[in-house]
Amino acid sequence: MTQPALLNRLTFRQLQVFQTVYRQHSYSRAAAELGLTQPAVSAQIRQLEQALGQSLFKYAGKTLHILPPADALAESIGTIFGEIASLQMALSKLTGTLRGELNIAAVSTAQYIVPHILARFRARYPEVRLRLRVVNRNEALAHLAERSDDLVIMGMAPEDTDLTFMSIMDNDLLPIVWPGHPLLNTEQPTPEAFSRYQVLMREPGSGTRMALEKYAHQQQLALDHKLELGTSEAIKQGVMAQLGVAVLPRMAVQLELQSGLLAVPELPGFPLRHSWGVVQHRERYPTPITEAFMQLLRELLPELEQLFNAPLAPRSAPAFTCLP
Structure with missing residues (x-):
C-alpha cells in the first residue's frame, strides 16, 4: 500500500485506541480507560488492521497476544504522538504560555518528595496538566523501556547506557x-x-x-x-x-x-x-515541558534539601500559589 493511501485511511483515534490496547494487553481494560464499549474498541482495531493490511493482535482463549506488526506500529506511534505533543507545546510557547501534559512515574518511596516538586511546577506553569503514577521499581523500568512516560523518578540508577540519571536528593x-x-x-x-x-x-x-x-x-x-x-x-x-x-x-x-x-x-x-533521581530515555525527545521541569528541578535542589532535612513542623504560607 502506498504512503498516501495509508495516510488517507488512518485516523488518530484508531492509533489512540491501538496504543491503549497495546499498553493494557486487553480490549476490555482499554475500553474502560478510554470510556468506550468493548465492541467500539474492537471496531477501531479492526478498521486499523484493514488499513494496514495486517493483523495486530490475536486472542488465544482469554489471553491477548501481541503480534510483530503491533510492536512496529507501537514504536512509530510513540514517535508520532511525541512529535504532536512537541508541536502543541511549541505553539503554546509562542503565545507566552506553556501548555500540554507532563506524565511522571515515580517509585513508591519517592512519593514523599514528588508532590513538593509538582506543587512548585504547577505554580509556575498552571496550564500544564500533570499526571503522576506511583509504581514499584520493576514497573518503573518497564515504563522506561516502553517510553510511556516523560520522566521516571526512582532510586538506584539503572545500569543502562540508554538512560540518563540526574540525582536530586x-x-x-x-x-x-x-x-x-x-x-x-x-x-x-x-x-x-x-x-x-x-x-x-x-x-x-x-x-x-x-x-x-x-x-x-x-x-x-x-x-x-x-x-x-x-x-x-x-x-x-x-x-x-x-x-x-x-x-x-x-x-x-x-x-x-x-x-x-x-x-x-x-x-x-x-x-x-x-539517591533518588530523574531518569530519562536518551531516545525520547525532550519536550519544552520536560525541559522546563528539569530546569525548575535544578533550581529547587537546594530548597528541597533544606526542606527535608529540617525538623518536621506545620509549614507557613508558601511563597508560591497553586490554583486550579
Whole structure:
C-alpha cells in the first residue's frame, strides 16, 4: 500500500485506541480507560488492521497476544504522538504560555518528595496538566523501556547506557524497630542481632530491598527470617504491630520517628545512602515541558534539601500559589 493511501485511511483515534490496547494487553481494560464499549474498541482495531493490511493482535482463549506488526506500529506511534505533543507545546510557547501534559512515574518511596516538586511546577506553569503514577521499581523500568512516560523518578540508577540519571536528593535508609525493642537497650547492637528478628521486606526488585540485600551480603547475613509485604506503609504498620523489623527510607518514617511510634537502633553501616533521581530515555525527545521541569528541578535542589532535612513542623504560607 502506498504512503498516501495509508495516510488517507488512518485516523488518530484508531492509533489512540491501538496504543491503549497495546499498553493494557486487553480490549476490555482499554475500553474502560478510554470510556468506550468493548465492541467500539474492537471496531477501531479492526478498521486499523484493514488499513494496514495486517493483523495486530490475536486472542488465544482469554489471553491477548501481541503480534510483530503491533510492536512496529507501537514504536512509530510513540514517535508520532511525541512529535504532536512537541508541536502543541511549541505553539503554546509562542503565545507566552506553556501548555500540554507532563506524565511522571515515580517509585513508591519517592512519593514523599514528588508532590513538593509538582506543587512548585504547577505554580509556575498552571496550564500544564500533570499526571503522576506511583509504581514499584520493576514497573518503573518497564515504563522506561516502553517510553510511556516523560520522566521516571526512582532510586538506584539503572545500569543502562540508554538512560540518563540526574540525582536530586539523598535517600537514607534506616533500620526500623518498635519502641521498647531490645536492640534499643543494647550498648552496641550488631547486624546479626537485627537479622535474628523477622525482617519485613518489599517485593523482589524493589530498590529498598535491593539495598538491604546488598548490605546483608556485605555483612554476611543470611536473612533467614523474612516476610514480604507489598508496600512501605504496610511494612511500617507491621513494625508498629511488632510483626518484625525493617529497613525503610528516612522520609517514609519521619512522622512516626518524631511521634515515637517507631525507633532507630544504632547499627553499624547505617544509614545506607542512595539517591533518588530523574531518569530519562536518551531516545525520547525532550519536550519544552520536560525541559522546563528539569530546569525548575535544578533550581529547587537546594530548597528541597533544606526542606527535608529540617525538623518536621506545620509549614507557613508558601511563597508560591497553586490554583486550579
